[in-house]
Amino acid sequence: MAAPRAQAQTADRKTALSANIGLMQYSGNQGSDFWNRSGNDLSVGGGGTITRYLSPSFDVALLGYYETYKFSSELFQATNFESRTGMVDLGIKLKLNNGKILKEDARIQPYLMGGGGMFLANSSGQVRGANFGVTQIRRPEVFGLAGIRVRLSDAVFLDLTTSQHYPFTDRVDNMSSPTDKLYDRFLLHQAGITVALGKMKDADGDGVSDKKDKCPGTPAGVAVDPNGCPLDKDGDGVPDYQDKCPDVKGVAALQGCPDRDGDGITDADDKCPDVAGIAALQGCPDADGDGVTDAADKCPNTPSGVKVDANGCPIDTDGDGVPDYQDRCPNRPGPASNKGCPEVKAETKKRLQEATKYINFEFNKAVLLPSSYPTLKDLAKIMEEYPDYTLGISGHTDSKGADNYNLNLSDARAASARTYMLSQAVPADRIVSHGYGETKPIADNATAAGQALNRRVEFDLYLTGDPNASEVKYGPAPTIVPEPVKAAPVKKAPAKKAPAKKAPAKRKK
Template sequence: MFFKPQLLRGAALGAVMLGMVAPHAQAQTPDRKTALSANVGLLQYRGNMGSDFWNRSGNDLMVGGGGAITRYLSPSFDVALLGYYETYKFSSELRAGENFDARIGMVDLGIKLKLNNGKILKEESFIQPYLMGGGGMFLANSSGRANGQDFGINQIRRPEVFGQAGLRFRLSEVVSLDLTTSYHYPFTERVDNLYGPTVNPDKLYDRFLLHQAGITVALGKAKDEDKDGVSDKKDKCPGTPAGVAVDPNGCPLDKDGDGVPDYQDKCPDVKGVAALQGCPDRDGDGITDADDKCPDTPGKAELGGCPDADNDGVIDQNDKCPGTPAGVKVDANGCPLDRDGDGVPDYQDRCPDRAGPASNKGCPEIKAEAKKRLQEATKFINFEFNKAVLLPSSYPTLKDLAALMSEYPDYTMSIAGHTDSKGADDYNLRLSYDRAASARTYMLSQGVPADRIESRGYGETKPIADNAKAAGQALNRRVEFDLYLTGEPNSAEVKYGPAPTISELQKTPEGRPTAGKAPVKKAPAKKAPAKKAPVKRK
């Protein structure tokens, strides 16, 4: 059974009516992926009898009809199933008296490349060019006169390939107009019944152009995820909660125009700010006027919207100590706390729980008796000969110093070791470091925290007596103990400067600093020993 024109005309009419009665239909989109098309067309032939490509003046003007089902794949591609039928007549001008009549149908599957893919043209462009290619079946019944003889009906069922160029015009959101031209190449030469060894035996010559015009409508329903009655494509406010009244753009209503939709606006009739759920805030302090105790002066929420210039938690009108530095704890009047009542506020008091004068940063001063114990301690610290090993006679003094530190918990102890000038500079420096460290180690064993005691060595660089005399050398061999407020500069460093290093000693004239040392006359010229060995000392 062959194609019937009545069926194709009916299909085309049905597609037109669908476009008219579907007011919510749109051109084919990701929301409406399936589309129907109905077309009218005009075939043109080229073959052994001649050609009427781009010219039908010599033949009767006849039209056919067709349709298509198209499925959206992506912004760039669609797939389409196409059908077309026409009764076609051709009279040859090259071969007098020869002609053919044919009922021709074509069913093809094609892939469409759309140029309105968002890269070349916008998807919603008015003009939407495209290209299509594919293949299918060429179906024909043909009869006529060829080679001087009449021929009966040739029934043709052969594959074909085709290529198509088209323009789609987006007439409205409902209907699109398509204008296309396609080139069909059926694998047959029997439409005009001219074939065989005497007529181009190596070529299949029967070819056709098909020009069509038609309409396309898309099927389906646009997505409306938030179900507000506005399609997702047009919805400028997707995700609107169910039941919320919206405007034509799909956005929630906002009666007072403050940018806060009515369904979220706690003050829907008064223009406000979004941060306060649509309620007004005259002074802009983030507190609604209804809750603000100082509505015309910016303030803090925790203070009822009233100002606190120094940020101490007491509003300005009640603050007796305005200008308190940031972060300082204050009492109910806004004045800095002074827990020990010494007149030094806690934020300036290095010892906030122990009273002391402001001249000592609020800490207890070291008593004269304690200073005396520190000064005399150096006399009782003794070491093994030429070593950093404490003699047991030193232990009582060090235990007393450990007890002294517990009396002054806000202080740190500095231990500084010194030597006389006998021996090599680097040896003396190491020995002074080691002896100070040895005293520190013993005090740590008595429970003094490690972060409250520091030791260092100055070698022979800080004499307190003349090294030219034995009595002066004995005084210079010493370990000094000092207390200083924790966090203040080290007392030994204040007194003597930074502890030296061996490399620093090597840069000074004659290998050591000369401050505090009497110059020593050189003996008559004699051959000096190759290297100065360490001198034994007590």
């Protein structure tokens, strides 16, 4: 809640009532006791005021006062008077606590007032020993007033005022001036209690009227400033009731808590509060995004997406010195020169080279002879021993016969060898076969021995993902054009003989 503030004569509490006690002082032809009551009978009067709010700077007031005043002159012997005096005035009040000179809710609130009204008196006494009877006076007057209001509570005030009243008469002391100048004047010193009436509208109950409340709708119980806005001790724009760090200036996005490095993580939760980082690493930076803070990363600049160990270095599952993301065989050790894969043994390479000698087919066909089976089974074992490799099978023929026929025959024989190896549980995606026909001879086709060498099936092992070893050696295989299917000869139907015509019967004569 807001601290109590002065509400008297505001837009919410426009009317105030005052009850006063006062002390009059006279100055005129008989003398003066302004600011000095010695030698005169002390008398006290009373009065009241009704004040109505007009604006932050001005009020209008109706003032009334009554006192029986006695005065004995020190200038003239046997000269005195007693006046039963009443004053009723209407005044305009200028408030210095108008928000421009002093705050409206200032504890000390000076003001000035001026106006006029009626001076009412019944006066009697003597002048130089001669008595004068009761003189009834009903004359206009003007007055000026200076006052100070002290706030005691939100609606109760102490008023201390001094005013000078100038009635348009010279009969109060029954002595006239030779120049007919009106000399009768009065000072009036008053002290009183003022009570502001009415109840301010305060929809959110924060102690600030709706008309002054710059933050309407404040939740119940929230402490507010004089403008009705929630308190914000650290001045970060986040009200204390919503601020998780009310004593330290922070940012709204983090509920008022500070974030020195601007990474969106509060300093209290940030293990690296002076360097922008990421939430997953409690505010510490990770330049290469591998999940290891830069301070602990022994392998900075790891490529994005690469799995790393606790030190930020790429994982090397098989420990061969080639990280998994560069290792074609991450689960089997091999040298970096072979992309982290086991190298093919020299003995195995020899078996592959010699295998071509033992692959045989039926004459002019792609049907494997049973003598080929042991070699193909041995190749299947090699494939099992080297799971990271692919086998390229290339078929070749000699130059006898038509080129296209030879190309089809070589492709069919390579495919036949592949089919047999698939039957030995070698995965289909690890065997590739092509036919080259007579285009890649290794011997002279002019001799029978050379032709025999050219009729062959070769086997080349290469790392899966590398270019096909057969194509590296011989280039891309020629395009296979299917052999045309010969149409069966059409048998002609036997010609039908016309029926013999019978000779017309002879007429008997």
